[in-house]
Amino acid sequence: MLESRWVAAPLSALVWSSYVLIVILWTPLVLIFRALTFPFDRNRRLVGRLFHSSAVVAGNLTPFWRFRIEGAGAIDRTKPYVFVANHSSFTDVFLVVRLPWEMKWLSKKSIFSIPLLGWQMRAAGDVPIVRGDKESAKRAMEEMRQRLESGVSVILFPEGTRSADGTLGEFRDGAFRLAIEAGVPVVPLAIVGAAKSLPKRSLVFRPSAATLYVLSPVSTRGLSAEDARHVGSDVRGRIEEAIRPSQAAAAYP
Secondary structure, X not given: OOOOHHHHHHHHHHHHHHHHHHHHHHHHHHHHHHHHHHHHOOOOHHHHHHHHHHHHHHHHOOOOEEEEEEOHHHXXXXXXXXXXXXXXXXXXXXXXXXXXXXEEEEEEHHHHXXXXXXXXXXXXXXXXXXXXXXXXXXXXXXXXXHHHHOOOEEEEOOOOOOOOOOOOXXXXXXXXXXXXXXXXXXXXXXXXXXXXXXXXXXXXOOOEEEEEEEOOOEOOOOOOHHHHHHHHHHHHHXXXXXXXXXXXXXXXX
16 A cells, blocks of 8 residues: 555655654754753763654654664674664665664764754764765764764764665775774674665655664774775675675565
């Protein structure tokens, strides 16, 4: 039933409206919570968790999606990591925030310009970046390193943008250089099944069942910045191996 455009289009409009309402309702919550916790939440772990939980609520209210997470129990939540994930859909964000730990996000600066939402992102400690601007990228990486030094994990999509067809793109080195310089492991996240949930340049949701696989951490101990490309290639290979069976199943139903 949800696959019918006559049903999906008006229902999608309601879902988008619910997102706007959640952003509005969450703004005073984040403001008050930030004021109360500021003296002992300098790394913004608590306020970040509150803000990012709004995306969990939004995902739960979206009838088109079914989510599953595997492997999260193997991660030590007391340590900071650089998490990296393949990026196939807008839906990826709503799936990743369901992981049971706080992470700071690297996101396009244009998203920070969205009223109320952008303020909440800044309050939560997420980091803006202007795509293609080297100075912006340098500042963003420095901010992300500060988050790691404060003991909080970060997450990046090393492809830089969403894949148009769900295939895995090339990985940029920035996330892996960051992990090496900060001396923290990289944790690959493989997202499967989300590619068709909201195609690029479309506002109409489609039914999807997506799974997030948390893969084993990749150590950066003893490495230098020159090793970033090698680490990135290794991580990309692990993610590709994890998503390949699902792609084959989709091609031959």
